[in-house]
Each structure stands twice: as C-alpha cells, then as structure tokens.
Amino acid sequence: MxxxxxxxxxxxxxxxxxxxxxxxxxxxxxxxxxxxxxxxxxxxxxxxxxxxxxxxxxxxxKIKGPGLLTSREGHPNDTIIQTKHHMIGGTNLTIMAGPCAVESREQIFEAAKIAKKGGAHVLRGGAFKPRTSPYTFQGLGEQGLMWMREAADYYDLAMITEVMDEKNLQLVEHYTDILQIGARNMQNYRLLEAVGRSSKPVALKRGMASTIEEWLNAGEYIVSRGNHQLLFVERGIRTFEPWTRNTFDINAVAMMKQLTHFPIIADPSHGVGKSEYVTSVAKASVVAGAHGVIVEVHPEPEKALSDGRQSLDEKAYLNMSHQIKQLHALNQTLEM
CATH class of the missing domain: 3.30.70 (Alpha-Beta Plaits)
Incomplete structure (x- = not known):
C-alpha cells in the first residue's frame, strides 16, 4: 500500500x-x-x-495490481523521461538504433550516421556482451564505450548500453546516458538496487521467461531506491516455437501501457531474431501503444561479430523508421 x-x-x-x-x-x-x-x-x-x-x-x-510505485493506479499520468535531446514517453515516439556490439570506431560511427539518418534519438550498442557461449565475441569494454560516446556526441544522439554487474556500473555510468539491464539480469536484485541509486535513466528488459508481474516487480526494485527514470523493454519471451529466436509478446505492450505509467519500448530485433520480420513487429508494437522501439542496425549485417541475423541494414532500417513514424502519427489522431 x-x-x-x-x-x-x-x-x-x-x-x-x-x-x-x-x-x-x-x-x-x-x-x-x-x-x-x-x-x-x-x-x-x-x-x-x-x-x-x-x-x-x-x-x-491500496494498489490492487502488481507493483506500487510502478503502477498506473497510484500514478495515473504518464512519466516522461528526459534525455539530452529528447523526451521519452507520453505522446512522443522514440527510436533507438545501433549495432548489437561496438566492433570498431569506424563501425560505430557508420552505424550512428545511419541511425541519425532514420530519425533515431538514441544510439544503442554493447561494450560488455553477455553471450551464451564463452567463445563468442564478448565486447571491447571501455574502449567500446569511448568510441560509442564519441559517435553519439558527434551525431547529437543520446546513448544506451548494457551494464552487466555492479562492478562495472560506475564505469558505464561515466559514458552512457541510459543504463540498460539485460534480460538475463532482470532478476539480479542487487544490480537493480544499484541502478536504482543512479541518476541515469534505466531501461529494464523483460526476462526471457518472466511474467508481467515479475517484470513490474523488478522495476519496483529500481524505483523504490529513488530512481524514477524507468523504461520497460519488451524483447520477447521463450516459448516452444523454434522458428523465431523468441516469441514477441505484443499482448505485453498493450497491457503494460495500462498497468504502468512508465514508458514501454519494444525490441523487435531480439523478439524475432530474423531481420525480415523486424519491421512488421516494430509496426505492430507502435500500433499496440509502444512509446518507442530499440532495433539493431549494422552497416554490414553479414559481417557483424554478433546478432547479424537480426540486424537491419541501412535500407531496411530507413524503411522501418519511415513506416513506424506514419503509424504513430495515425495512432495519435485515432486516440484523440
């Protein structure tokens, strides 16, 4: 209560x-x-x-649903997250774009250029990569953060990147504008409490097998420690279906918009894992009420060191961003 x-x-x-x-x-x-x-x-x-x-x-x-501070029941108005160049939430559409991982200075600058061209507000990219196999590319660490910060500033973009543990939180905070908590860490409660004490906005990805209630309660850990700059990111859940990497839960986008006052961001790249379906799922997310999308974009997806299969090339990304902007504008007129 x-x-x-x-x-x-x-x-x-x-x-x-x-x-x-x-x-x-x-x-x-x-x-x-x-x-x-x-x-x-x-x-x-x-x-x-x-x-x-x-x-x-x-x-x-007395809040009936899950969450207290995250619940719309106790906070009926939308919470708006202010970044350096853009406000996330409310009636704004936010586009976050960039590669899965920072691979080189040239690559992240080219990705940032493409992201900006498509109207992105935030540059995404990983410097510390939580990979399923210990033998795959793990990221460039602080060097990757430095190059990403440089590219984001050059193209007037905010920056979002993942923090994997408490040990690296201060380092990542120094470079990024938005801290990302990955799906594997959604229930790493000590890390959630740590970012809850940060002054930076936090994007909380839904765990791959987490219920909506568990996701909301994970957000509660962050907000209860004083950080009221929270984004919920739907990135698909694991089901019995092997055709796609995950099953994107479009229900969750619509439901979360009703359940919480914090912005909802859709991640169709991880949601389906195949680039040819990313635009369709991004469009569906915007129609369902998502406040924005976070997508993987790479100058040369076929040469990407990680997640190339789900990364959009420049042409596909520009097409996607154009379509979701049109749908968002239409949504605004229908909801008036």
Whole structure:
C-alpha cells in the first residue's frame, strides 16, 4: 500500500515512522520524489490500525495490481523521461538504433550516421556482451564505450548500453546516458538496487521467461531506491516455437501501457531474431501503444561479430523508421 504523509511532514516525523516500522520489523520505503512524501509499505489490516494509533497520515491507497510505485493506479499520468535531446514517453515516439556490439570506431560511427539518418534519438550498442557461449565475441569494454560516446556526441544522439554487474556500473555510468539491464539480469536484485541509486535513466528488459508481474516487480526494485527514470523493454519471451529466436509478446505492450505509467519500448530485433520480420513487429508494437522501439542496425549485417541475423541494414532500417513514424502519427489522431 501507499500511505500519503502530511504535506508538512518533518524529518523528525519521518524518523518516528522509521523507528516504529523498524521496531516491528516491517520493510518500507520513503518515496521522497513524490509530493507529498509517500510511505510504501505492506501492512496487514491489524498492523495498519496499530500504525494509525502511533503516527498521523493523510490517506492510504491500496494498489490492487502488481507493483506500487510502478503502477498506473497510484500514478495515473504518464512519466516522461528526459534525455539530452529528447523526451521519452507520453505522446512522443522514440527510436533507438545501433549495432548489437561496438566492433570498431569506424563501425560505430557508420552505424550512428545511419541511425541519425532514420530519425533515431538514441544510439544503442554493447561494450560488455553477455553471450551464451564463452567463445563468442564478448565486447571491447571501455574502449567500446569511448568510441560509442564519441559517435553519439558527434551525431547529437543520446546513448544506451548494457551494464552487466555492479562492478562495472560506475564505469558505464561515466559514458552512457541510459543504463540498460539485460534480460538475463532482470532478476539480479542487487544490480537493480544499484541502478536504482543512479541518476541515469534505466531501461529494464523483460526476462526471457518472466511474467508481467515479475517484470513490474523488478522495476519496483529500481524505483523504490529513488530512481524514477524507468523504461520497460519488451524483447520477447521463450516459448516452444523454434522458428523465431523468441516469441514477441505484443499482448505485453498493450497491457503494460495500462498497468504502468512508465514508458514501454519494444525490441523487435531480439523478439524475432530474423531481420525480415523486424519491421512488421516494430509496426505492430507502435500500433499496440509502444512509446518507442530499440532495433539493431549494422552497416554490414553479414559481417557483424554478433546478432547479424537480426540486424537491419541501412535500407531496411530507413524503411522501418519511415513506416513506424506514419503509424504513430495515425495512432495519435485515432486516440484523440
């Protein structure tokens, strides 16, 4: 539940609430980003009655669905994420594009040029790559981050890249504008808490076998630590179907738009794993209400060191971006 504290609550009051909850071993979070300050806590009815006797508060909101701070029920208006050049969420369409991995300075600059040409706002790319096999390309590390930052700045793009562990968080934070949590780390709770203390926006990919409730609760770990700049990224889930890399859950895009106030981004590249289907799934995502897409684009997909099969070349990417912009504009007129 969310308890809205009095508008004139003092630090002494907060200490009194904290002391009471700790004495009774009740986990809690103070959401100081909200006005008035909110106390996020799970109390049974008898605990709530006892708490009322000890401390004053204005009202209680009982959130029925999964998540508390991530729920639209307690925060009906869309949250907008501000990057250097663009606002993500609301009625804006955001395009994030770039290669799976940074392979060289020339490659990331060419990819950034293509991304910008198609109207992208954010350059994506990996410097630390979590690969299924230990014998495949693992990324260039800090050198890749440096080249990617240079390319993003040159083309006036924001930058998104994955942080794989707490150890590298400070390094990645230094270079990137948006931190990405990959599907494999969606339930790495210590990492989620760490990025929750960051000042950078966080893009949280759905785990490959995670339910929507688990995904929302993973986001709750981030927001409950004070970071209210969250993006949810649908990237497909693992099913019995072997024809595509994953099964893109278009249901999740529509449902998440209703369940949470944070922006929803679609990743059709990982969702299907085959470049010839990426545009169709990107279009479906925009129609379903996604606030943007994140797609893999490579100057020469056939030579890519990772995920070349699902990467768009320049022509396919420009075609996709043109079509989703048209669909987004149409969507806006239909929703008026």
């Amino acid at each position: 969310i308890i809205k504290l009095p508008i004139d609550v003092t630090e002494d009051d907060l200490l009194r609430y904290e002391r009471y909850l700790r004495q009774h071993e009740i986990p809690f979070i103070f959401d100081k980003a909200s006005q008035p300050i909110q106390l996020v806590v799970h109390l049974l009815e008898h605990q709530l009655d006892a708490f009322k006797q000890e401390v004053p508060f204005d009202c209680v909101e």
